[in-house]
Each structure stands twice: as C-alpha cells, then as structure tokens.
Ligand code: SF4
C-alpha cells in the first residue's frame with residue numbers, strides 16, 4: 001500500500017480531509033458573509049463588490065472550482081464515514097446517556113450528534129441558493145443590478161423559510177465543526193483549546209444570525225432592500 | 236439509620252445471552268436488601284448467589300482486581316459506561332449511587348469488534364491486537380535507574396504518564412456513538428511518543444496502530460468527547476489530538492507505511 005492510499009483509507013486520514021475542507025468552507029463563509037453585509041451599506045457598495053468579483057474571471061473560476069471540490073469531498077466523506085461509523089455498532093443499546101457534565105443540549109439536539117442532519121439541511125439550502133443566485137432560475141432577473149437581484153430574492157416569502165433554515169443549520173453545524181476540525185488536524189493545547197471552543201460557538205451564532213438577517217430584515221424593512229440603479233453594460 | 240445505611244430493593248434489567256451466536260434478551264431480576272456499601276459487582280454477586288440457589292445460570296460478567304486498576308470489569312449501567320460516576324470503574328462504583336425501587340438496565344459493551352461471549356462478558360482481544368501492532372518499544376531499555384539517567388522534561392513525563400494510566404477497559408469504545416477506539420489507541424501512542432525510549436519507533440508505531448484499529452472495525456472519531464467522560468483513568472482527548480499530529484507527521488514526513496497483516 002502506498003503511503004498516500006494508506007493515509008486516505010484510514011479513518012484518521014479521511015477525517016483530516018474532512019477537517020481541511022471544512023476549515024476552507026468556514027473561511028468561505030466568512031468571506032461570503034462579509035460580502036453580503038455590504039447590502040446594509042448600500043446597493044452601490046454591493047454592486048461594486050459584485051462587479052469587482054465578476055470582472056476577474058480567472059480568480060472566479062479558480063475559486064469556484066476549489067469550492068466545488070471542497071463541498072464535494074466534504075459531502076462524500078460525510079456520507080461514507082457516517083455510514084461506517086453507524087455500522088461499527090450493529091447491535092445498539094437499549095439506553096444511552098451522556099457522561100459529560102458540560103453538555104448544554106440533550107444528545108438528540110446536540111450539535112456534535114446532529115452533524116449529519118444540519119449538514120443535510122445546509123446542503124438542501126445550498127441547492128436552492130445556487131439555483132437562485134448562480135443560475136437565477138425562475139426569477140426573471142434580466143436588466144437588474146446584483147443588489148436589485150439579491151433584494152428581490154431575499155424578500156421572497158418562501159426564501160424567508162428556506163434561507164433561515166439553511167443559516168441556522170449551518171450555524172449549528174460550524175459551532176461544532178470548527179472546533180472539531182482543529183482537534184482533528186491536531187490543534188489541541190491547554191493554552192488555546194478553550195479559546196478555539198469559544199470562537200467556534202461564537203462563529204456558529206454569527207453564521208446563523210448573519211445569514212438569516214437578510215430575509216428577516218427584508219420582511220421587516222422592505223424599503224432597505226429596494227435598490228435603485230441601472231445595469232452598467234460592457235463589463 | 237442514616238440514608239447511606241439503608242438497604243436497597245432493586246429491579247435489574249440484565250442482558251442475557253447464552254453464547255456468541257445466541258440472539259440474547261433482557262431479563263428482569265429482583266434483588267432485595269442490597270447494602271449501600273456494596274460495590275456494583277458485589278451486588279451482581281448477590282444476584283448470582285440468588286440465581287445459583289434457584290438452580291439458574293448465573294450472569295457472566297468480567298472482573299479481576301476489583302480495585303479499579305486492571306481494566307477487566309465494565310458494563311453499561313443505565314446507558315452509561317461504568318455507571319454514573321466519572322473516573323470510576325464498575326468495580327469501584329458503589330450502590331449508594333442508586334435509590335431503592337430503581338430499575339437498573341445492565342448491558343454489555345456494544346461494538347462489532349467487541350463481540351459478546353456470554354451475557355455481559357465481551358471479547359476485547361481487538362485491543363490486544365492493536366497493542367501488538369505497535370504499542371511497545373522493541374529494545375530493552377533497562378531498569379528504573381537507567382530511566383533516571385535520561386533527562387525528560389517534567390511536562391512530557393507527566394503527560395506521558397497521564398496517557399499510560401489507560402487500563403484498557405474499553406469504556407471509551409462503549410461510550411462512543413461510533414464505537415471508536417481512538418482514545419485507547421491514542422493513549423498508547425501518546426504515552427510512548429513523549430518518551431525518548433519510544434521516540435525512534437514513533438512513526439511506524441502510529442501508522443501500524445491506526446491501521447490495526449481500522450482493520451478491527453472500530454469507527455472513526457467525531458470529537459464528541461464522550462470517551463473522555465466515560466474513561467475511568469481520566470485519559471484526555473488531548474492524546475487523540477497528539478495521535479492525529481503523530482499520524483499526519485508520520486504519513487507526510489516519514490517513510491513509515493502500514494505493515495499489512497491480518498487478524
Ligand atoms: S482510554 Fe480510558 S476508557 Fe479507554 S480503554 Fe483506556 S482506561 Fe478504558
């Protein structure tokens with residue numbers, strides 16, 4: 001067995017890939033949310049950002065390829081490892097109870113026990129989200145600036161439910177995922193482990209609140225999301 | 236009579252399985268007048284005396300030292316490995332933790348690599364094979380005085396000995412939702428990697444032990460840390476992180492590849 005196949009076949013090696021792709025996706029969430037927050041600054045700022053992003057085609061292609069690869073690897077490995085982990089105990093217990101005294105939630109709701117569920121909800125959300133913003137499927141968004149498009153989509157009633165569910169699921173997912181990824185790649189030391197755990201939880205809250213803020217605010221303050229401006233041609 | 240001197244009347248819901256191929260079932264037993272000073276295993280002894288007197292087959296369970304050092308005992312008690320107390324083996328668990336009238340569900344460790352031999356006794360030789368695959372130092376490293384000649388930083392010494400505290404009971408596997416043996420395996424890897432005696436073989440050791448752990452069919456680690464909470468020896472998940480570091484380093488920065496060998 002070559003060293004690399006051995007590594008990628010092992011439980012530890014595959015969790016390493018899960019962790020690296022997960023951390024990369026967390027980084028992407030930060031960038032994505034920062035970009036979105038420009039909507040609160042104003043339509044112009046958002047349009048400028050969108051224009052800058054889309055005018056650099058090489059960068060966009062590279063970023064999208066990397067993102068797609070990371071998502072694909074992360075999702076495929078999630079399914080295979082979950083399946084293997086489940087089948088490592090064919091006969092279950094009649095009763096199970098945590099012995100950890102620092103659990104805030106019962107096991108059925110705990111972030112670390114529901115990674116598959118939150119990940120799946122996040123994935124379903126992602127499909128709708130890509131269809132909305134990348135493929136612009138079924139919206140009739142011609143002759144609109146990026147900010148106007150975004151405003152229209154997040155103001156939609158069905159999107160309120162879907163985007164909020166997605167944001168909350170992803171928030172719960174990363175609240176365990178970020179700290180877990182650090183442990184998996186070997187970052188654990190009395191000096192900073194408590195810090196990582198805290199940052200991970202705060203990050204989860206920021207993701208959940210940050211991304212759900214757009215559809216919620218669009219319902220509460222519709223005027224914030226009506227952007228003026230015309231499409232600049234020739235970009 | 237103080238509360239702790241009361242005698243308990245209990246219902247025990249015990250997993251009974253005649254042998255490895257029997258399907259098994261739960262059977263309810265009543266035990267009365269159990270002293271709160273008894274250990275959990277002494278309570279099971281009372282049950283077995285009762286069963287033998289009635290001409291029934293006693294409940295098989297593993298035990299040896301009964302002082303918390305050998306790692307032989309261990310059952311799931313109301314869904315918790317070694318029962319409700321932290322850093323406590325089943326033999327060191329006392330009946331004063333229970334209330335009269337309570338029903339106690341007693342199950343064997345559950346994991347495919349730990350098949351049930353009979354009732355509550357499971358086969359843990361998978362752990363022996365993980366140790367055989369690398370949990371040792373190949374050369375004679377001398378006596379205690381030779382150890383004293385080696386300068387080892389105190390922090391490393393302490394951390395290594397914390398890992399060496401593992402008694403191989405299997406509670407970490409039993410408590411893990413993935414039936415993962417990472418805490419056990421990491422304890423041995425971490426114990427030896429931090430000492431000069433274990434250093435020369437550290438890369439080959441971690442690669443072999445992880446390969447054997449996977450081959451036995453234990454699940455992977457999801458970092459839920461239930462193992463740490465169930466561990467009677469207080470082995471920390473810091474050692475799992477060290478195993479991860481050792482494994483990544485060994486894979487990318489050494490020539491070690493897993494020596495493939497079967498059970
Ligand atoms: S790490 Fe703890 S729970 Fe696991 S086998 Fe060793 S002593 Fe038992």
Ligand code: FES
Pocket residue numbers: 297298299300301302303304305306307308309324325326327
């Ligand atoms: S019987 Fe030895 S640790 Fe319990």
